[in-house]
Amino acid sequence: MTPFLVIGLCGAVVLLLSLVLGDLFDIEALAGDWFSTAALGGFVSALGFGGATAQAFGLGQLSSSLVGVAAGLVVGWFAAWLTRLVKTGGTDATPGARDAVGWDATVVTAIPESGYGAITVRRGGHVLRYNAQADRALPAGTAVHVTGVLSPTAVTVAATYDELT
Incomplete structure (x- = not known):
């Protein structure tokens, strides 16, 4: 098993734990409003699986790492944006x-x-x-x-x- 697959699986475990356990292990208080455990899990899993996919297409270690980091940044940003949207998206009060x-x-x-x-x-x-x-x-x-x-x-x-x- 390549190191990228191990990284991807670790990220998937973090992502799964953040979805199942919710805010219990969320580190938002340490890193501010723009960061969440879901974003970290998304970043790490996309980095690993993106790098493994790039290696499968025959790219070298450095190129695969760059592809993995790029994929991680995109998925991590999307997860952070989606998490923030869900947490701050208020609902209308019941009309009186x-x-x-x-x-x-x-x-x-x-x-x-x-x-x-x-x-x-x-x-x-x-x-x-x-x-x-x-x-x-x-x-x-x-x-x-x-x-x-x-x-x-x-x-x-x-x-x-x-x-x-």
């Missing part, structure tokens, strides 16, 4: 009643003239349900527009133009 103002909704429980019913708002993959009050009675199934917030769980609504005609 204040966010629902201006959105269209559907009445699911009839809204009496001087009381509360219920509506559902569908937005960004979320199905939100609020108590709702309107200036006139609205039957279930009516398309409405959220016009204001009464509390974190209650909103005011008005029928959409299509429902009024």
